[in-house]
Amino acid sequence: MTQVGTRTAGGPVDATAVEQYHKHGFLLLPPAFLGEDALSRVAAVLPSALERDEVTVRSVYGVHQTEPVIAELARLPRLLHAVEQILGDGVYVHQSKINLKASFSGDQWEWHQDYVYWLQNDGIQRPDLVNVAVFLDDVTEFNGPLTFIRGSHAEGLLAGTDADGMPLGYEDAPAWVATLTADEKFQVKPEIIEKLASRNGLVSPKGPAGSVLFFHPNILHCSAPNISPFRRAVLIFVYNSVSNSPHAVPSPRPPFLSEPDVIALQPLQSGTHTR
Amino acid sequence: MTQVGTRTAGGPVDATAVEQYHKHGFLLLPPAFLGEDALSRVAAVLPSALERDEVTVRSVYGVHQTEPVIAELARLPRLLHAVEQILGDGVYVHQSKINLKASFSGDQWEWHQDYVYWLQNDGIQRPDLVNVAVFLDDVTEFNGPLTFIRGSHAEGLLAGTDADGMPLGYEDAPAWVATLTADEKFQVKPEIIEKLASRNGLVSPKGPAGSVLFFHPNILHCSAPNISPFRRAVLIFVYNSVSNSPHAVPSPRPPFLSEPDVIALQPLQSGTHTR
Numbered sequence: 001m002t003q004v005g006t007r008t009a010g011g012p013v014d015a016t017a018v019e020q021y022h023k024h025g026f027l028l029l030p031p032a033f034l035g036e037d038a039l040s041r042v043a044a045v046l047p048s049a050l051e052r053d054e055v056t057v058r059s060v061y062g063v064h065q066t067e068p069v070i071a072e073l074a075r076l077p078r079l080l081h082a083v084e085q086i087l088g089d090g091v092y093v094h095q096s097k098i099n100l101k102a103s104f105s106g107d108q109w110e111w112h113q114d115y116v117y118w119l120q121n122d123g124i125q126r127p128d129l130v131n132v133a134v135f136l137d138d139v140t141e142f143n144g145p146l147t148f149i150r151g152s153h154a155e156g157l158l159a160g161t162d163a164d165g166m167p168l169g170y171e172d173a174p175a176w177v178a179t180l181t182a183d184e185k186f187q188v189k190p191e192i193i194e195k196l197a198s199r200n201g202l203v204s205p206k207g208p209a210g211s212v213l214f215f216h217p218n219i220l221h222c223s224a225p226n227i228s229p230f231r232r233a234v235l236i237f238v239y240n241s242v243s244n245s246p247h248a249v250p251s252p253r254p255p256f257l258s259e260p261d262v263i264a265l266q267p268l269q270s271g272t273h274t275r
Numbered sequence: 276m277t278q279v280g281t282r283t284a285g286g287p288v289d290a291t292a293v294e295q296y297h298k299h300g301f302l303l304l305p306p307a308f309l310g311e312d313a314l315s316r317v318a319a320v321l322p323s324a325l326e327r328d329e330v331t332v333r334s335v336y337g338v339h340q341t342e343p344v345i346a347e348l349a350r351l352p353r354l355l356h357a358v359e360q361i362l363g364d365g366v367y368v369h370q371s372k373i374n375l376k377a378s379f380s381g382d383q384w385e386w387h388q389d390y391v392y393w394l395q396n397d398g399i400q401r402p403d404l405v406n407v408a409v410f411l412d413d414v415t416e417f418n419g420p421l422t423f424i425r426g427s428h429a430e431g432l433l434a435g436t437d438a439d440g441m442p443l444g445y446e447d448a449p450a451w452v453a454t455l456t457a458d459e460k461f462q463v464k465p466e467i468i469e470k471l472a473s474r475n476g477l478v479s480p481k482g483p484a485g486s487v488l489f490f491h492p493n494i495l496h497c498s499a500p501n502i503s504p505f506r507r508a509v510l511i512f513v514y515n516s517v518s519n520s521p522h523a524v525p526s527p528r529p530p531f532l533s534e535p536d537v538i539a540l541q542p543l544q545s546g547t548h549t550r
Contacts, residue, residue: 104386104465108502111379141416142477147502190379194504202417202503224499227383227422228477229469 011085012078018085025153025219026203031210033082034134038073039210041273042136042235045069050100057100058107062256064096064237068274074237077267079132079212086130086214089241090264094118094129095257098136100233101144106226108144111193115217116159116186118238122258123247129240133213136233144226145204146213149196153216159186188220196220286360287353293360300428300494301478306485308357309409313348314485316548317411317510320344325375332375333382337531339371339512343549349512352542354407354487361405361489364516365539369393369404370532373411375508376419381501383419386468390492391434391461393513397533398522404515408488411508419501420479421488424471428491434461463495471495 013029021027031039045067050056063070073079074093083091095118101107114131118124139145152158205213215221217238226232245262252258288304296302306314320342325331338345348354349368358366370393376382389406393399414420427433480488490496492513501507520537527533 103469108500110502140477141479142422144499147417190504194378197504202415204416222502224419224502225383227385227497227499229465229472 011081013082013085021086021214021216024150024203026148026205026213026215028205028207029082029212029214031208033078033212034073034076034210036210038076039134039136041069042073042134046098046136046233049098058102059097059099061095061097063098063235064093065256065259070096070235072268072273073134073235074239075265075268080265080267082214083130083132083239087128087239087241089128089243091239091241092259092262092265093237094122094124094240094246094259095238096236098233098235101223101226101231103143103226103229103231106144106232108225109221109223111188111220111222112186113158113188113218113220114238116157118217118240119157120186121249121253123249124240124244125247126241126244127217128244129217129238131213131215131217132237132239133215134235134237135207135209135211135213136235137231138208139206139211139232139234140228140230141204141206142228143230143232144224144228145206145232146215146221146223147202147204148215149193149220150200150203152196152200152220153218155196155220156218158188158192158220193220286356288357288360296361296489296491299425299478300491301423301480302489303480303482304357304487304489306483308353308487309348309351309485311485313351314409314411316344317348317409321373321411321508324373333377334372334374336370336372338373338510339368340531340534345371345510347543347548348409348510349514350540350543355540355542357489358405358407358514362403362514362516364403364518366514366516367534367537367540368512369397369399369515369521369534370513371511373508373510376498376501376506378418378501378504378506381419381507383500384496384498386463386495386497387461388433388463388493388495389513391432393492393515394432395461396524396528398524399515399519400522401516401519402492403519404492404513406488406490406492407512407514408490409510409512410482410484410486410488411510412506413483414481414486414507414509415503415505416479416481417503418505418507419499419503420481420507421490421496421498422477422479423490424468424495425475425478427471427475427495428493430471430495431493433463433467433495468495 017027049063049067050060064074115127115129118129242262242264246258292302324338324342325335339349390402390404393404517537517539521533
């Protein structure tokens with residue numbers, strides 16, 4: 001954490017935008033931030049990334065481990081430096097996934113915070129992570145956008161706790177598979193959601209394919225199903241600070257859910273893309 | 276239909292707005308159109324209208340038959356004359372309902388057109404009806420608004436038909452109960468929905484409680500579930516032209532789904548509200 005000063009100043013995102021992120025818990029940047037080239041590289045590998053045994057899957061994890069083009073995107077200098085500005089540290093990708101919200105169907109995700117899963121399942125001690133969602137399709141009000149309660153990240157951990165102070169549901173010690181379903185294990189009470197939404201307001205960041213949405217691991221969010229005829233695919237990198245690496249847990253999750261290699265990413269050199 | 280001229284001219288809705296309705300298949304008017312008084316009267320009877328045996332129901336039909344305050348709203352002069360302007364005829368309420376989209380849950384309704392149900396189930400020969408949705412709560416992008424394909428009413432009947440030219444599913448002669456579920460019986464092919472949505476665009480009319488949304492019985496529409504912490508209750512009147520009364524059908528639906536009394540409504544006299 002000694003490099004906070006140099007990492008946060010003079011990066012690709014201006015200071016006001018970084019402040020907005022910390023205030024509201026999210027930040028949306030237009031497609032120009034990544035550039036057209038980055039988006040088209042990912043679009044080109046999307047079919048292979050999403051196909052398993054000739055079946056198109058709904059979500060796929062560990063894409064930074066299996067797809068060189070996606071590993072390179074995680075190291076795109078502008079993106080990597082923006083993440084370092086936000087976290088004030090060297091960073092690596094703890095988890096990555098593509099959520100393919102198919103037209104006419106795509107699953108609803110209930111209200112939840114992300115960080116509690118990384119704390120409980122992966123032993124990550126501080127919420128010094130950031131979600132980066134790269135829109136692979138246009139995201140509109142109609143195709144199930146992420147919906148946030150503005151500023152709710154500032155409330156800290158909101159999931160219900162049992163008498164021993166453990167988050168609700170943790171006493172069941174489920175297999176890691178249970179961490180991937182749309183039914184949330186760490187539920188926040190409806191009255192808390194209603195109170196925060198009434199006070200702070202709801203917001204659904206929308207934008208064309210290639211837009212980049214940074215959001216805090218403690219922001220309360222959900223997404224409606226995609227009832228529209230248009231797909232809504234999103235690539236998500238969960239960057240973690242290298243000084244916040246996972247601690248030992250009783251039942252570690254597999255590497256495609258919890259990256260074991262905690263090594264600060266280095267910016268991709270220009271001209272070294274996979275062809 | 277002899278009175279078209281006098282009914283469409285000089286009414287409470289200006290000619291441009293009526294044109295917009297016929298072009299796009301819907302028209303949204305602000306709360307000032309009905310007035311605060313009308314909304315608060317309905318709000319006052321909402322709990323009793325929605326409660327059956329001490330259980331709050333999700334939808335309730337026939338409210339113009341059971342709730343005097345709602346029967347009176349259907350005859351509110353501005354509203355009644357606006358409907359007469361749109362249909363160019365004397366009108367009555369063929370069906371009414373309150374859809375209570377509860378917070379955190381309220382059902383999703385798949386893409387469908389309304390008119391085919393009134394044709395097939397109730398023997399209504401022409402699509403000379405109009406839906407009037409009175410927003411009982413604020414309708415936002417977050418609480419499952421109605422979503423239309425702009426102008427799709429102009430395409431006529433789009434539901435799949437079998438070899439005999441009958442709409443898909445009709446051959447099963449279901450009980451009327453089947454007409455009330457969120458699973459649509461008369462399905463429009465996904466490729467048709469996608470083509471029309473791409474060409475014409477999607478739109479979700481939104482507005483504060485008291486807003487009034489007129490929409491055509493043949494407009495393609497759907498609504499997402501209500502994942503937000505805020506209720507989205509809507510009162511819907513389906514007005515029909517008196518010259519378009521139901522014909523005999525093999526299995527008539529009960530009166531609360533298909534009004535048997537086809538008598539042109541008369542405007543409510545001022546000062547005659549139920550107290």
